[in-house]
Amino acid sequence: xxxxxxxxxxxxxxxxxxxxxxxxxxxxxxxxxxxxxxxxxxxxxxxxxxxxxxxxxxxxxxxxxxxxxxxxxxxxxxxxxxxxxxxxxxxxxxxxxxxxxxxxxxxxxxxxxxxxxxxxxxxxxxxxxxxxxxxxxxxxxxxxxxxxxxxxxxxxxxxxxxxxxxxxxxxxxxxxxxxxxxxxxxxxxxxxxxxxxxxxxxxxxxxxxxxxxxxxxxxxxxxxxxxxxxxxxxxxxxxxxxxxxxxxxxxxxxxxxxxxxxxxxxxxxxxxxxxxxxxxxxxxxxxxxxxxxxxxxxxxxxxxxxxxxxxxxxxxxxxxxxxxxxxxxxxxxxxxxxxxxxxxxxxxxxxxxxxxxxxxxxxxxxxxxxxxxxxxxxxxxxxxxxxxxxxxxxxxxxxxxxxxxxxxxxxxxxxxxxxxxxxxxxxxxxxxxxxxxxxxxxxxxxxxxxxxxxxx
Numbered sequence: 001x002x003x004x005x006x007x008x009x010x011x012x013x014x015x016x017x018x019x020x021x022x023x024x025x026x027x028x029x030x031x032x033x034x035x036x037x038x039x040x041x042x043x044x045x046x047x048x049x050x051x052x053x054x055x056x057x058x059x060x061x062x063x064x065x066x067x068x069x070x071x072x073x074x075x076x077x078x079x080x081x082x083x084x085x086x087x088x089x090x091x092x093x094x095x096x097x098x099x100x101x102x103x104x105x106x107x108x109x110x111x112x113x114x115x116x117x118x119x120x121x122x123x124x125x126x127x128x129x130x131x132x133x134x135x136x137x138x139x140x141x142x143x144x145x146x147x148x149x150x151x152x153x154x155x156x157x158x159x160x161x162x163x164x165x166x167x168x169x170x171x172x173x174x175x176x177x178x179x180x181x182x183x184x185x186x187x188x189x190x191x192x193x194x195x196x197x198x199x200x201x202x203x204x205x206x207x208x209x210x211x212x213x214x215x216x217x218x219x220x221x222x223x224x225x226x227x228x229x230x231x232x233x234x235x236x237x238x239x240x241x242x243x244x245x246x247x248x249x250x251x252x253x254x255x256x257x258x259x260x261x262x263x264x265x266x267x268x269x270x271x272x273x274x275x276x277x278x279x280x281x282x283x284x285x286x287x288x289x290x291x292x293x294x295x296x297x298x299x300x301x302x303x304x305x306x307x308x309x310x311x312x313x314x315x316x317x318x319x320x321x322x323x324x325x326x327x328x329x330x331x332x333x334x335x336x337x338x339x340x341x342x343x344x345x346x347x348x349x350x351x352x353x354x355x356x357x358x359x360x361x362x363x364x365x366x367x368x369x370x371x372x373x374x375x376x377x378x379x380x381x382x383x384x385x386x387x388x389x390x391x392x393x394x395x396x397x398x399x400x401x402x403x404x405x406x407x408x409x410x411x412x413x414x415x416x417x418x419x420x421x422x423x424x425x426x427x428x429x430x431x432x433x434x435x436x437x438x439x440x441x442x443x444x445x446x447x448x449x450x451x452x453x454x455x456x
Contacts (some may be wrong), residue, residue: 040379041372048078049376053100056106056254057083057306058138058180058328059358063104063384070383077376086110086254086303093126093363094118098360101370102377103127104360107254107324108436109261111359116439126365130357133381134326136390136398139431140258141357142169142245142348143309143330144322147232148175149346149424151377152322154231158200164266166259170324171294172196172243175284176267178293188297189244193321194237240321246312248305250449251456255289255305258354259324261446263291265434271352272326276437282447292452301455305329319332326356327425331397334420349426352432355400360384 035042043049060083067079084092086105092098094117106110110128119124142165144152152169159168173191180188232240248256261276267287268279280287302308309325310332322345330347337345358379362374376426383389390400394407395414407417407427417425450456 002260011215015247020142028277030215035074035076038382039076040375043376048076049372050078050080051102051373051377051380052080052082052100053102053104053377053380054082054084054100055104056086056090056358057304058106058326058398059083059104059136062136062393062398065392066384066389069389070380073157073383074379077380079380081129082225087113087251087252087257090114090117093400094121099258102360103363104358104378105254106138106358107258107354107356108132108359109257109359109442110254112436112439113257113442116443125364127361127363128365129275129361131365132361133289133385134357134359134401135384136393136401137355137357138326138328139188139349139429140255140324140353140396141327141330141348142261142322142324143333143345144348146244146346147236148193148343149348150230150239151232151237152348155200156199160200162270164271166262166352166353167266169245170247170259170263171290173199174290174294178290180293183293186297188293188295190243190294192238192242193232193240194234196243196301198239243451244319244321245324246320247301247306248308249301249303249455251446252303255324255326256301257442257446258356260449261437261442262352262354262434264445266352271432275436276433277441281443284444288452289342289446291358293447295449295453298453309333327399330423331416331420334416334423334425339422343393345423347426349424349431350431351428354436355431355433358398 040049044394053063053067060081063081071077071079082100086107087110089098089103089105090110090113091388093100093103108129111127113134115126117130119180142152156165156168171190173195202392247259250256250260263278264287266291266453268276269285305323305325306329308323309329312320314324325348333345362377364370365374367374385402388405390403391410391412393400394410394412394417397416399407407415417427
């Protein structure tokens with residue numbers, strides 16, 4: 001009897017078979033079995049595949065909405081989204097603090113920067129840049145106060161020397177080979193609005209009185225000429241002081257690095273196409289001197305285009321005339337202006353610019369231990385390429401990267417490109433986009449800029 005009682009207690013005091021506690025993923029496994037075929041298989045032990053996605057800030061709202069819809073359709077994939085500036089993410093990967101499954105920066109230059117920096121410390125394949133997949137597009141533009149916009153446009157239209165926007169507007173009146181001996185560092189800044197305007201629009205010679213009288217007689221019966229848009233008076237231009245068109249620090253921002261590249265290209269090559277490398281090797285010292293003359297006197301550099309765009313119009317025209325930023329980042333500013341809290345602003349589209357195409361790459365693509373996560377990430381990218389998902393990006397101020405259709409042709413409840421046209425937003429701007437150099441050229445440009453400005 002004692003033995004029977006002991007055996008009964010050893011079995012848990014119950015006459016039925018002991019049932020182990022159900023695993024947390026057991027119920028999930030049944031749900032995962034209902035996922036469509038295009039979602040792929042579940043992960044090991046039937047758990048969802050966790051895909052770590054790091055992306056640029058401007059993609060955040062669009063990707064979050066798309067991720068929610070994708071995970072409802074594919075419960076066997078769990079997306080974890082993290083937003084970060086391109087350089088911040090790249091440097092965290094280099095330090096070993098981030099190991100995402102997928103990275104979608106704003107600009108391809110960020111991939112080229114990370115690729116060459118990674119090769120300096122590891123032989124492991126980080127990503128395949130040739131397999132990058134563009135998601136959405138956003139050109140680099142200028143956002144200016146209205147009076148400065150009108151003046152800039154008049155100056156650029158009168159540019160007979162063909163300097164190009166990036167060299168002319170960001171270092172106005174600064175000669176290509178400036179002398180630095182007599183210039184104090186605090187004066188190493190762009191020229192003034194008045195000098196720039198007069199340089200592009202020199203006063204005409206005094207008219208011949210006889211021709212002027214003849215012209216008045218012949219024009220007596222002519223219809224009046226429409227008035228040209230009002231431009232500031234010389235006194236107003238003088239009151240603006242130096243041209244204050246801000247751009248983010250090239251050493252910490254993809255937008256800043258893009259701006260530096262465009263400035264350097266136009267300084268070295270004008271608007272000519274081709275490889276910048278030979279000209280950079282020949283004239284690095286001259287370029288550095290020019291950058292020093294027009295950038296070394298600035299005390300404050302914003303670390304990202306997002307921060308600069310968000311704060312510049314709070315500071316007002318006394319601090320900044322405008323800012324170089326991505327088109328996608330101007331829409332929140334323009335939405336605030338709908339309430340007329342601030343003065344009017346306008347978007348200026350340079351004819352030559354870089355268009356950020358937000359390229360996504362699989363990270364550590366040959367890591368067999370991550371095969372399930374990488375496969376799930378590929379399916380997520382395929383989902384982002386669907387027409388309805390690409391179309392939804394327009395509502396967030398992003399141009400579809402994989403749809404070749406005019407923005408005005410989309411039937412959307414909210415299309416900020418149409419709603420904000422009064423601020424100068426263009427539906428189908430035409431750009432001349434120069435080639436992007438390899439990582440070695442980017443590192444060289446950053447080195448020259450650091451030495452020129454004393455910034456880290």
